[in-house]
Amino acid sequence: MKMTGSKQITASNEKVWQAILSAEVLQRCVPGCQEMSGSASEGFEATVVQKVGPVKATFKGQVTLSEMVQGQGLKLSGQGKGGAAGFAKGSATVTLTSTDGITILSYDVEAKVGGKLAQLGSRIIDGFAKKMADQFFERFRDAVENPEDQSTNETTEDDKKGWLTKLTC
Amino acid sequence: MPKDSGIGASPKRREDIRFLTGLGQYTDDISLTGETHAVFARSQVATGIIKSIDTSAAENMPGVLAVFTGDDFVDVGGNPAGWLINSRDGEPMKEPKRPVLAHGKVRHVGDAYAAVIAETAEQARDAAEAIEADIDEQPAVVDMKSALAGGALVHDEIGTNQCFDWGWIEDNRAATDAAIKSAPHVTTLELVNNRLVPNAMEPRASTGVFDPGTGDYTLYTTSQNPHLTRLLICAFVLGIPENKLRVVAPDVGGGFGSKIYHYGEEALVLSAAKKLGRPVRWTASRSESFLTDAHGRDHVTKIEIACEKDGTFLAFRTETMANVGAYLSNFSTATPTFLHGTLMAGNYTVPTLYVNVKAVFTNTAPVDAYRGAGRPEATYSLERAIDKCAQELGMDPLALRRKNFIKPDQFPYAAAAGLEYDTGNYHALVDKLEELADLSGFEARRAATKATGKLRGIGVNTYIEACGIAPSNLVGVLGSRVGLYDAATVRVNATGNISVMVGAHSHGQGHETAFPQVVADMLGIDEGSIDIVHGDTSKIPFGMGTYGSRSLAVCGSAVVRATEKIINKAKKIAAHMMEASEQDVEFSEGQFSIAGTDKSVGFGDVALKAYIPHNFPIEDIEPGLEETAFYDPANFTYPAGAYACEVEVDPDTGKVTIDRFTAVDDFGNVINPMIVTGQVHGGLAQGIGQALLENCTYDENGQILSASFMDYAMPRASDLPLYTVDHSCQTPCTHNPLGVKGCGEAGAIGSPPAVVNAVINALHSGGHTDVTHIDMPVSPARVWAAMNS
Numbered sequence: 001m002k003m004t005g006s007k008q009i010t011a012s013n014e015k016v017w018q019a020i021l022s023a024e025v026l027q028r029c030v031p032g033c034q035e036m037s038g039s040a041s042e043g044f045e046a047t048v049v050q051k052v053g054p055v056k057a058t059f060k061g062q063v064t065l066s067e068m069v070q071g072q073g074l075k076l077s078g079q080g081k082g083g084a085a086g087f088a089k090g091s092a093t094v095t096l097t098s099t100d101g102i103t104i105l106s107y108d109v110e111a112k113v114g115g116k117l118a119q120l121g122s123r124i125i126d127g128f129a130k131k132m133a134d135q136f137f138e139r140f141r142d143a144v145e146n147p148e149d150q151s152t153n154e155t156t157e158d159d160k161k162g163w164l165t166k167l168t169c
Numbered sequence: 170m171p172k173d174s175g176i177g178a179s180p181k182r183r184e185d186i187r188f189l190t191g192l193g194q195y196t197d198d199i200s201l202t203g204e205t206h207a208v209f210a211r212s213q214v215a216t217g218i219i220k221s222i223d224t225s226a227a228e229n230m231p232g233v234l235a236v237f238t239g240d241d242f243v244d245v246g247g248n249p250a251g252w253l254i255n256s257r258d259g260e261p262m263k264e265p266k267r268p269v270l271a272h273g274k275v276r277h278v279g280d281a282y283a284a285v286i287a288e289t290a291e292q293a294r295d296a297a298e299a300i301e302a303d304i305d306e307q308p309a310v311v312d313m314k315s316a317l318a319g320g321a322l323v324h325d326e327i328g329t330n331q332c333f334d335w336g337w338i339e340d341n342r343a344a345t346d347a348a349i350k351s352a353p354h355v356t357t358l359e360l361v362n363n364r365l366v367p368n369a370m371e372p373r374a375s376t377g378v379f380d381p382g383t384g385d386y387t388l389y390t391t392s393q394n395p396h397l398t399r400l401l402i403c404a405f406v407l408g409i410p411e412n413k414l415r416v417v418a419p420d421v422g423g424g425f426g427s428k429i430y431h432y433g434e435e436a437l438v439l440s441a442a443k444k445l446g447r448p449v450r451w452t453a454s455r456s457e458s459f460l461t462d463a464h465g466r467d468h469v470t471k472i473e474i475a476c477e478k479d480g481t482f483l484a485f486r487t488e489t490m491a492n493v494g495a496y497l498s499n500f501s502t503a504t505p506t507f508l509h510g511t512l513m514a515g516n517y518t519v520p521t522l523y524v525n526v527k528a529v530f531t532n533t534a535p536v537d538a539y540r541g542a543g544r545p546e547a548t549y550s551l552e553r554a555i556d557k558c559a560q561e562l563g564m565d566p567l568a569l570r571r572k573n574f575i576k577p578d579q580f581p582y583a584a585a586a587g588l589e590y591d592t593g594n595y596h597a598l599v600d601k602l603e604e605l606a607d608l609s610g611f612e613a614r615r616a617a618t619k620a621t622g623k624l625r626g627i628g629v630n631t632y633i634e635a636c637g638i639a640p641s642n643l644v645g646v647l648g649s650r651v652g653l654y655d656a657a658t659v660r661v662n663a664t665g666n667i668s669v670m671v672g673a674h675s676h677g678q679g680h681e682t683a684f685p686q687v688v689a690d691m692l693g694i695d696e697g698s699i700d701i702v703h704g705d706t707s708k709i710p711f712g713m714g715t716y717g718s719r720s721l722a723v724c725g726s727a728v729v730r731a732t733e734k735i736i737n738k739a740k741k742i743a744a745h746m747m748e749a750s751e752q753d754v755e756f757s758e759g760q761f762s763i764a765g766t767d768k769s770v771g772f773g774d775v776a777l778k779a780y781i782p783h784n785f786p787i788e789d790i791e792p793g794l795e796e797t798a799f800y801d802p803a804n805f806t807y808p809a810g811a812y813a814c815e816v817e818v819d820p821d822t823g824k825v826t827i828d829r830f831t832a833v834d835d836f837g838n839v840i841n842p843m844i845v846t847g848q849v850h851g852g853l854a855q856g857i858g859q860a861l862l863e864n865c866t867y868d869e870n871g872q873i874l875s876a877s878f879m880d881y882a883m884p885r886a887s888d889l890p891l892y893t894v895d896h897s898c899q900t901p902c903t904h905n906p907l908g909v910k911g912c913g914e915a916g917a918i919g920s921p922p923a924v925v926n927a928v929i930n931a932l933h934s935g936g937h938t939d940v941t942h943i944d945m946p947v948s949p950a951r952v953w954a955a956m957n958s
Contacts, residue, residue: 083298086213112870114278115213119456119876122868 001126003133006106009141013071013098016105019144020074020094026063029139031132034058040065048080052113052128053121057085072096086115092133105140109133175690176907179843184681193420196374196389197452204376205234207438207451208293210283210300211460212275215309215532215871216323216495219273219282223301227285230299232292234445237284237437239272245440246405248431248496252503253648254333254528262333262528265324267496269406269433269440275304276323276495277532278873279460281433286441286449309532309871313469313490316529323495323530332493332502332528337510338587345523348484352475356558361944362546364467364492364865366881367539371422372453373462377438381446385413390435392418392704393428393674394714397651399706401431401499407439414439418704421676425855426538427462428676429716430499459876464865465539467492468505472550474558480569485513485522485585487550491536493528498537500716502528507647508543508635508717514584515551516595516631516809517573522585532871538716540855541918544634549945552630552922556929557941566926567599567608567629574599574631581903588635590807592900595631598811598833602629605893606813606831614815614828615934624818625828626931629811632919636911637722637806637902654801655724656711659688659731661739661794663780665773666698669731672712673724674704677851678913679844680720684728686840687907691732693759694772710797718911721840722806722902729906730798739775741790746770746778806902806910810834814923818931823953825861825928831893832919837901837910845912849894852916858884859917860924864946882946921945932956 009016019025023044027036030048038044043064050059061080068074073095081087090111097104111129113121121128172178187193224236247266254262271282283300287293310320316330323330336342349355371391378387386409392398395416403411421428434451441449453461468491475484491505510524559566574595575582582590603609611627618625638644641652658670669688675681681701689696702708712724736756743761744751747768755762762769778785779794815829832849839845862882866875875881901908928947932940932955940955 112868112872114870114872116456118868118872118874119278119459120879122872122874122880 001112001129002110003130004106004108005133005137006104007137007141009103009105009144010101011103011144012101013096013103016096016098016103016144017071019140021065025140025143028143029136031135046078046080052117053124055085055116055120057082059088082117084116086113086117088113088117105137107133107137174696175686176840177842178686179841180682180686180696182679182682182844184675184679195371195420195422196376196391199376199389199419201376201378201448204448204450205286205288205445206290206293207284207286207441207449208290208297209281209434210285210297210302211457212271212278212280212282212304214275214304214306215278215311216274216276216321217304217306219271219275220303220305222283224283226301227296227299230292230296232288233285233296234288235286235441236296236300237270237441239268239270239282242269243272245269245407248401248433248499249405250497250502251499251650252507253650254335254502254506255648256334257336257339262502263327263329263331264497265327269436277534278871279457279534280495284437284441286445311531311533311867311869311871313492313529313531316531317490317527323532330530332497332530335506335510335526335528337506337524341521341585342523344521345484345486348521349473349475349486352483353478354476354562356474356554356561357471358550358554358557358942359471360550360553360942362466362468362470362549363859363863363945364536365465365539365859365863366459366865366875367425367427367462367465368458368883369423369425369427372455372458373428373432373434374452375435375438376448376450377442378448379439379443379446385415386439386443387415387417388435388439389417389419391421391428392416393421393424393676393716395674395704395706396672396712397714398431398435402436402439406431406436415705415707418674421674424676425540426465426542426716429714430463430537432461456876459881460873461534463498463501463535463537464494465536466546466859467536468546470546470550472554474554476558478562480562480564480572482517482519482573485519485551487513487524489524489526491526491528492531492533494531494533494535496535498535500542501535501537503649504538504543505546507644508538509547511586511588512544512547512633512635513551514586515548516570516575516633518575519573519585533867540852541914542717544914545856545918545921548630548632548918549922552632553925553942556628556630556922556926560941570631571596571599588805590633591804591903593807593809593835594898594900595809595811597898598631598809598835601895601898602811602813602831602833605833605895606829608813611815618817622820624820624931624935626816626818626927626929626934628814628923628926628928628930630919630922630926631809631811632915633807633809634718634914634918635805636718636808636914637802637905638717638719640802640804651713652801653713653723654799655713655719655727656709656797656799657724657727657731658710658795658797659728659735661735661776661779663777665776668700668702669728670702670709671724671728672709672714673720674712674715675701676715678715678720678848679841683721683841683844684725687725687728688732691729691736692772693757711799718808718913721907721909722905722911723800723802725907725909726802726905727798727800730800731796734796734798735794738790738794738796739772742775742778743770745786745790746775803904806837806905808834808836808910808912808915810915810919812919812923814920814927816924816927816931818928818952820935820956823949823951823956825947825949825952827857827890827924829893830890830920832916833895833898834912834915835898835900835910836896836912836915837899838908839896839899840907840909842896845896846894848912849916850892852914852918853892853920854884854889855917856920857889857924860921860945860947861888862946862948928952
């Protein structure tokens with residue numbers, strides 16, 4: 001599936017560009033990311049835990065950066081294998097346009113899933129992917145605008161529990 | 170007065186007692202000492218090159234006994250196609266190897282490339298996940314048009330995705346083209362026969378056993394067809410001598426075609442059992458069933474009907490693309506050809522027709538025969554097109570059909586598609602349909618529906634099918650690599666009760682009840698003393714299994730022939746016992762008697778004498794009372810029917826509700842009317858499921874999206890109306906001893922066009938006359954979109 005969007009970030013072009021190349025920032029922004037290592041030039045290794053409909057899995061995969069044009073844009077490509085749960089692949093072409101300390105980050109995302117994720121989650125996968133992309137770029141904006149706030153990736157498990165589960169657990 | 174026993178009676182199905190009380194013995198219920206468990210590693214991509222498979226981690230996991238990959242099976246054979254189809258140019262079809270486990274390349278999501286054997290199923294599952302397969306995903310072909318238009322190749326070695334390009338009947342091509350070109354009216358319709366997942370209630374399961382002491386193998390498996398499975402494994406795949414492999418298909422929880430075929434898992438568990446010296450069992454998960462059971466239908470067709478302005482048919486022409494999936498399943502080449510093209514004349518006296526079928530490989534699960542197998546595809550395209558033709562001509566759809574029916578006095582009738590229908594009366598079927606479906610009351614019902622804001626529509630259609638598969642001579646000419654006779658042994662025990670060993674497998678058809686009715690009727694004894702034995706190659710003489718509505722017409726005929734032999738031999742024994750000449754012995758109601766005397770002996774006394782042959786003329790008569798017969802039919806049988814469906818369409822949502830459904834069938838003679846009614850009910854549920862709900866969908870990358878019951882809509886009781894079913898219009902088959910035609914598939918063949926015809930009719934009544942077709946399933950979204958386009 002394909003989706004596009006944009007975020008307005010109150011930060012200079014240079015600051016946004018630095019953030020995009022940072023493993024630390026990426027780890028905070030990729031929803032469900034447990035671990036992230038590597039570098040912009042060599043690519044990142046990531047471990048992501050996600051639940052898509054009935055399928056919950058740990059995805060291990062790579063994120064690589066390509067088509068990098070300093071300050072203007074790049075392509076983030078990732079693929080993760082979730083063992084029996086299947087796999088996900090995707091890429092986001094990111095374009096930056098900056099004026100007066102405001103940077104517009106536009107993204108063009110293409111994603112596909114396979115295996116059990118596709119078999120069991122096809123009805124919800126489009127919505128899920130859109131949510132993931134939205135979350136990623138929202139967190140990215142927050143990470144750039146409020147670099148001290150480290151809270152982004154900590155709350156996932158509790159957030160997913162419904163009010164009933166929270167009461168009974 | 171209905172009969173209470175024998176032919177024509179409706180005793181309750183004796184097998185239902187065990188099925189309904191949880192006492193059935195299915196493959197997965199069989200537990201053997203020392204058994205181990207197999208789990209398969211399956212491709213998550215539609216196609217890809219297997220660069221490496223690292224099994225070392227898996228092999229070292231707890232409980233793991235062995236790991237197999239495609240490398241272990243390079244020296245054995247492949248699973249073959251049962252029919253050789255030649256293309257129009259005379260070239261034989263492309264027949265790529267179908268290995269036990271994928272080797273070098275995976276070709277559909279679910280294609281197994283490795284298997285783990287472990288002490289428990291959980292250990293095997295964990296280890297299967299630990300197999301590191303480096304599979305380089307390649308571009309997939311999913312859509313048939315692009316597969317033929319030079320898309321990526323499913324099988325590189327054959328250089329094309331076209332399995333064959335078949336013409337039927339090639340000699341009629343020019344005449345058909347000419348008739349269509351010059352015809353006063355031509356109706357054209359393009360349609361899709363949607364892909365279906367069989368979804369038997371019981372998933373596939375297999376247990377392989379090897380006895381090192383004797384070298385004998387046993388395979389317990391979910392099969393409609395244990396002898397064919399044995400033949401395929403022995404002669405083509407593993408090379409085991411046939412006398413060293415026993416195949417047992419115990420109770421089987423539904424097949425619908427998907428369990429006719431041999432699958433790689435069966436060969437795997439046998440090979441693993443030999444290697445380990447322990448039984449190896451496997452049961453498919455529901456996901457595996459969706460991914461790997463042979464799917465059904467998946468045709469894309471363009472059909473043209475040429476006719477006079479008064480509706481007289483002049484020619485039919487169809488062009489079909491038939492998806493065979495990634496590998497050729499055993500019947501996959503016969504289904505779109507000789508079970509489809511040969512039926513394209515329908516019930517009609519069309520002078521000429523031509524059928525072109527291109528079979529296409531794609532990166533999807535194999536597609537093969539599914540309840541109806543080719544005949545639903547033929548019926549659907551023809552009967553939808555006739556309905557469209559009637560609209561275009563401004564004729565009543567039934568009147569157009571009646572005008573072109575083969576008349577009762579024209580039988581036997583050599584139809585334009587090459588088959589000779591032995592008997593039928595289509596006018597009688599339609600007359601009965603008009604009465605039972607209360608067609609004259611339709612307008613009043615439509616008005617009542619209109620008052621509720623909904624649209625009511627009626628759809629009718631007829632069908633013809635070729636069942637009782639099949640005369641070996643004929644199918645041999647048509648490319649079948651096997652004969653399609655069947656066999657039965659009638660064993661009369663010393664105490665007079667009887668075991669009948671039959672080649673047809675019963676998995677919902679009620680053979681265990683119906684076959685004894687036949688034997689009891691012939692012998693004049695209580696059917697309760699007769700049992701059917703089936704599904705075990707070590708117990709029954711031979712058999713070609715259950716499919717194509719063949720069991721009673723072919724295997725039942727073998728039962729009749731074997732029982733006739735029993736009667737003949739028993740007459741000899743009775744003559745000896747009564748010191749009379751054999752020619753003078755008469756047999757009636759279980760008693761042998763001498764005409765004109767009061768001498769008689771009962772069947773039980775004769776049976777006892779056969780096994781205690783004191784004072785027995787052993788030079789003339791062998792002891793024992795057991796006879797075997799093989800029966801090869803002279804022709805197909807030709808069940809036919811006329812169906813009517815009434816729907817209500819909610820214009821706000823597009824939801825279709827079936828309000829009435831009437832099925833009038835001619836099955837020839839009927840052995841057990843209750844079972845026949847049940848078979849029709851089941852077939853209708855499947856046909857209506859196809860028409861309204863079911864759809865197997867792959868995305869453009871070859872990922873199957875409808876792979877669970879969350880996304881694949883099965884028909885439920887609330888989706889179905891109370892049926893009106895009738896089989897009183899009987900023109901008995903002229904060439905088998907019971908005069909029966911077969912009823913197992915009729916409902917699934919005859920119902921889809923009636924449903925769609927009804928929906929189109931409803932939409933037209935609401936002013937949507939521009940809607941001439943909606944592809945199945947006619948889901949609310951599709952109907953709503955058609956109404957609002």
